[in-house]
Each structure stands twice: as structure tokens, then as C-alpha cells.
Amino acid sequence: MDKAIKLRFYKDRIFKSGIILLTVLSTLPLLLILFYIVKQGITSINWDFFINLPKPVGEKGGGIINALIGSGIIVFCASLMAIPFGALAGLYLSEYNRDKLAYWVGLCVDVLQGIPSIVLGIIIYLWVVKPTGHFSALSGSIALAIMMLPPIIKSTEETLKLIPVTIKEASLALGVPYYKTILRIILPMGLNGILSGSILSISRVAGETAPLLFTAFGNPFINTNILKPMSSLPLLIYNYAGSAYEDWHKLAWGASFVLIMSILFLNLVTKILERRWRIQF
Amino acid sequence: MENSILKVEHLNAFFGEAKILSDIILEIPENQIIALMGPSGCGKTTFLRSINRLHELTPGARTEGKIYLFEEDIYKMNLIVLRRKIGMVFQRPNPFPTMSIFENVISGYTLNGISLSKSQKEELVEDSLRKASLWKEVQDNLHKKGTFLSGGQQQRLCIARSLSMKPDIILFDEPTSSLDPISSNKIEELLLDLKKDYTIIIVTHNLQQAARTSDYTAFFYLGELIEFNKTQALFSNPAKRQTEDYISGRFG
Numbered sequence: 001m002d003k004a005i006k007l008r009f010y011k012d013r014i015f016k017s018g019i020i021l022l023t024v025l026s027t028l029p030l031l032l033i034l035f036y037i038v039k040q041g042i043t044s045i046n047w048d049f050f051i052n053l054p055k056p057v058g059e060k061g062g063g064i065i066n067a068l069i070g071s072g073i074i075v076f077c078a079s080l081m082a083i084p085f086g087a088l089a090g091l092y093l094s095e096y097n098r099d100k101l102a103y104w105v106g107l108c109v110d111v112l113q114g115i116p117s118i119v120l121g122i123i124i125y126l127w128v129v130k131p132t133g134h135f136s137a138l139s140g141s142i143a144l145a146i147m148m149l150p151p152i153i154k155s156t157e158e159t160l161k162l163i164p165v166t167i168k169e170a171s172l173a174l175g176v177p178y179y180k181t182i183l184r185i186i187l188p189m190g191l192n193g194i195l196s197g198s199i200l201s202i203s204r205v206a207g208e209t210a211p212l213l214f215t216a217f218g219n220p221f222i223n224t225n226i227l228k229p230m231s232s233l234p235l236l237i238y239n240y241a242g243s244a245y246e247d248w249h250k251l252a253w254g255a256s257f258v259l260i261m262s263i264l265f266l267n268l269v270t271k272i273l274e275r276r277w278r279i280q281f
Numbered sequence: 282m283e284n285s286i287l288k289v290e291h292l293n294a295f296f297g298e299a300k301i302l303s304d305i306i307l308e309i310p311e312n313q314i315i316a317l318m319g320p321s322g323c324g325k326t327t328f329l330r331s332i333n334r335l336h337e338l339t340p341g342a343r344t345e346g347k348i349y350l351f352e353e354d355i356y357k358m359n360l361i362v363l364r365r366k367i368g369m370v371f372q373r374p375n376p377f378p379t380m381s382i383f384e385n386v387i388s389g390y391t392l393n394g395i396s397l398s399k400s401q402k403e404e405l406v407e408d409s410l411r412k413a414s415l416w417k418e419v420q421d422n423l424h425k426k427g428t429f430l431s432g433g434q435q436q437r438l439c440i441a442r443s444l445s446m447k448p449d450i451i452l453f454d455e456p457t458s459s460l461d462p463i464s465s466n467k468i469e470e471l472l473l474d475l476k477k478d479y480t481i482i483i484v485t486h487n488l489q490q491a492a493r494t495s496d497y498t499a500f501f502y503l504g505e506l507i508e509f510n511k512t513q514a515l516f517s518n519p520a521k522r523q524t525e526d527y528i529s530g531r532f533g
């Protein structure tokens with residue numbers, strides 16, 4: 001074989017192995033983290049862990065029911081606010097992308113995406129918690145909802161933009177009014193993208209502590225009133241991991257495990273949705 | 282000449298400042314196939330889309346002049362009524378991907394909020410699919426998604442969707458250009474069948490197709506209607522030099 005070609009061949013091989021090696025190296029920390037959390041957390045997991053309140057210092061056992069319920073309620077309320085607004089804004093951006101307003105909205109969304117979550121928490125503290133005079137789950141939901149908006153808007157916009165214009169025109173050519181074309185043809189076609197974007201954004205904010213520190217605040221008891229302070233998984237982890245007690249550390253590891261598993265689950269659901277519901281056109 | 286169904290008077294069409302069609306004057310006879318020919322970019326699609334007023338949907342696009350459907354000014358007609366009377370089939374098959382074959386056929390009714398009884402629906406679906414010569418192929422799979430069909434079948438489904446609205450005119454914009462020859466032939470045969478009940482205006486780049494199927498041919502060049510005549514006359518004895526050049530393959 002020609003020497004130059006041989007050399008090239010080896011260069012290719014080295015290049016390819018280099019890429020693979022770097023990829024493995026970069027995912028290694030992730031795997032190690034996952035492994036460590038599972039190892040630390042899984043020993044805390046049993047049925048009692050899910051149905052009990054945390055025990056006071058010195059007592060063995062205890063669970064995280066307050067944080068589980070809290071996280072559920074806070075994230076649910078946040079989704080209730082963020083998904084409709086986000087989907088509509090995404091629809092606007094994809095339908096009217098020539099408008100000046102759309103340009104500015106798009107820019108705002110990009111900026112919003114870059115705001116640190118702690119700053120959002122403080123702003124909601126100033127705008128909601130202070131005027132109402134107390135911490136509340138609702139204020140936490142508002143902070144999370146704002147964090148959820150950009151990814152929902154983006155994924156909705158991207159999904160809807162992929163829908164061929166001719167399908168919209170097919171509907172208009174049948175005499176169907178524009179608004180009905182959007183509601184009955186375009187939105188249903190984009191549903192899978194809107195849903196998977198929403199679920200992904202839920203999985204992103206489910207682990208957020210910073211926006212909740214000054215808003216939902218935390219609560220050692222079960223609370224279902226969204227106008228009162230409420231616990232959540234990341235808040236519980238933050239508080240208990242920072243404490244000096246071994247039992248509480250164990251609780252925090254258990255909660256981390258539950259959180260990671262839920263996020264993993266949500267990500268899997270998104271992947272399945274994307275594949276199963278793929279609408280071909 | 283037969284009764285005219287569509288009268289186009291001094292039609293100009295614009296995209297922003299650019300004048301795409303200038304001073305088109307044309308009378309389209311009823312129950313005939315009219316082929317629109319011309320080199321790429323000469324404004325055939327724009328002309329077609331002016332007839333069902335899809336043209337004006339593009340931001341900045343507008344038209345001047347008048348078009349009459351049975352003596353009625355289409356720019357004064359209710360859009361929904363107009364588009365029910367003038368159906369359209371696009372270059373690429375575009376069935377609604379969220380709907381089954383059955384739902385696609387009657388989508389013009391369901392989407393417009395026109396309620397039909399179950400038997401009316403079934404009758405309409407079967408009738409439209411038969412006319413589009415797709416019934417035999419899909420009758421056992423009516424509730425499957427339309428997008429599972431082959432390209433040619435999808436195109437016939439789109440034709441059935443148009444037919445179900447019982448239009449007077451159907452506009453076809455290069456309906457066979459994305460299809461294989463066998464599917465194209467099927468659609469061509471179909472057009473000949475449909476002409477009994479409908480007036481058909483079809484854009485085509487395929488001269489043989491125009492010659493085979495159409496009764497009249499309009500030749501467009503650079504936004505102007507150069508020549509309009511019976512197809513046979515136009516092909517055998519073109520009156521204008523541009524037409525002659527085009528059909529003899531000297532440009533286009």
C-alpha cells in the first residue's frame with residue numbers, strides 16, 4: 001500500500017479513537033454521579049420512606065412525604081401556568097415570525113432563559129412574597145413557571161415550524177377559517193412536540209432549589225394549601241444535606257435518589273412520546 | 282365556445298412591489314380541462330392561487346382586476362363559499378396527517394362545522410373515493426391514517442377530499458410532478474373522468490400531459506397570458522412565436 005494512504009488510514013483510526021475516548025471520558029462523571037447517588041440513596045428507600053414525615057433529630061427513620069406532596073403540587077401549579085402560555089407564545093412565534101413583535105418576544109425568551117434561577121427567586125420574593133406578606137407554594141410555582149416558559153416556547157415554536165405550509169393551505173383551501181385551521185389542524189399536529197417540551201421542562205425545574213428558597217420556603221409538615229409555605233424535594237435535600245446529623249443526611253440521599261429517578265422517568269416518557277407519536281407528513 | 286364558468290378580467294397579481302401577473306384576460310369554459318403551461322416562474326401557480334384567493338394570504342401579496350365565477354365577483358364572495366365552489370389539489374399530496382382516510386375525505390365538512398348524519402358521511406366518503414378511483418384500494422382501511430398510503434394514493438385522497446365538497450371547479454397545481462409514471466397515469470385518467478362533472482384547471486410542465494388530457498391550453502410567459510386556445514389548435518398551429526418556441530422545446 002502507498003505510504004501516504006497508509007498514513008491517512010492511521011490518522012483516521014487515531015482520530016476516531018480519540019473521539020470515542022473523549023466521549024466516554026465526558027460521560028464518565030455523569031455515570032459515577034448516578035452510581036453514587038443510587039448507592040447512597042437506595043438504602044433509605046422503603047415504604048415508610050414514602051409515607052412518613054421526617055423525624056426530629058436523633059430519631060431513626062422518617063420519610064419525605066411532605067416534600068413529595070409539596071414537589072407534586074408546586075410543579076403541577078407551575079405547569080398549569082406555564083404550559084398554556086408557553087404553547088400560545090410558541091404558536092405566535094411560529095405563525096407570525098415576520099412580525100416585529102415576534103422578533104422582540106423571541107429575544108426576550110432567549111434572555112429569560114439566561115436569567116439565573118436564584119435571581120428569579122429573589123424577584124418573585126420581592127414581587128409576590130413581600131406584598132402578600134408570607135411565603136407560599138404559589139409564589140414558588142410562579143418562579144418555576146417562569147423558568148419553564150422558555151423551553152416550552154422554543155419547543156412549541158420548533159415543532160410547529162416543521163409543519164409544511166401546504167397542510168395549512170390544504171385546510172384554508174377547503175374554506176376553513178384561519179383560527180379553526182390552527183386549532184383543528186396545526187395544534188393537534190404539534191401536540192407531541194408541545195407535550196414533550198413541557199415534560200422536559202418539568203423535569204428541569206423539578207430539581208430547582210434556588211427559586212424556591214425565598215418563595216415556597218419549605219415546611220416540615222404536610223401542607224396542601226398553596227397559599228402557605230410548602231416543602232419540596234430539592235428544598236428538603238438542601239436543608240437536610242446541610243445539617244450536621246447523619247440521619248438527616250441519609251434522608252437527603254434518599255430524596256436525591258427519588259428526585260433523580262423521577263427526572264430519569266420523565267425523560268424516558270419524553271423520548272417515548274417523541275417516538276410513538278411521531279406524526280409523519 | 283361552451284358556457285363560460287370563470288371570467289378573468291384584467292387580473293394583475295403582486296408580491297409586494299413585484300408584479301407577477303399582468304393584465305390576464307381569460308374565459309374558462311365549463312366542464313373542460315384547461316391546462317396552464319409556461320416556463321418556471323412565469324406565474325402559473327400565482328394565477329391558480331388567485332382564483333381561490335390563496336394568493337392574498339402571503340403577506341404583501343395582492344391582486345387587481347376582477348374574476349367572476351358564474352357572473353359572481355369572487356372578491357365579493359364569502360371566502361368559505363368560494364373555496365367550497367373552487368377546490369384545489371396541490372403539487373405534493375397533503376392529507377391531514379392527524380386524520381384517518383375517512384376523516385380526511387369529509388374534513389371539509391367537519392372542519393367547517395357542517396354536521397352530517399352517519400349515513401350521509403358514509404355515502405359521501407364512498408362516493409368521493411369512488412370518483413377519485415381510490416375506493417377499491419382503501420375500502421377496508423378507511424380508519425387508517427391517510428399518510429400511510431403511497432404518494433399516488435395520497436394524491437387521490439386529496440382529490441377525494443376536494444370532490445367531497447362538490448365544487449364547480451378544481452384547481453390542480455402540477456398534481457403529478459411528485460409521482461411515479463404509473464401513479465401519474467392514474468391521475469390523468471381520473472381527470473378525464475372528472476371532466477363530466479367538473480371544470481378542471483391544471484398546471485403542468487409536461488407537454489405530453491397537457492396535449493393528452495386538456496381541451497384548452499393557456500400559455501403563460503413572464504407573467505403574461507401569451508396564448509389561449511383549444512389544445513389541439515395551440516399545439517398544431519401556435520399563433521405566437523413564444524408558444525411555438527416553448528412547445529418545440531426551444532426554451533423552458
Ligand SMILES: Nc1ncnc2c1ncn2[C@@H]1O[C@H](COP(=O)(O)OP(=O)(O)OP(=O)(O)O)[C@@H](O)[C@H]1O
Binds near residue numbers: 299301323
Ligand atoms: N412568496 C413569494 N414572494 C415573492 N415572490 C414570489 C413568491 N412566490 C413566488 N414568487 C415569484 O412569483 C413569480 C411567479 O411564481 P409562480 O410560483 O407563480 O411561478 P410558476 O409559474 O408556478 O413556476 P413553477 O413552474 O416553477 O411552479 C416567480 O418569479 C417567483 O419568484
Ligand SMILES: [Mg+2]
Binds near residue numbers: 325326454484
Ligand atoms: Mg408553480
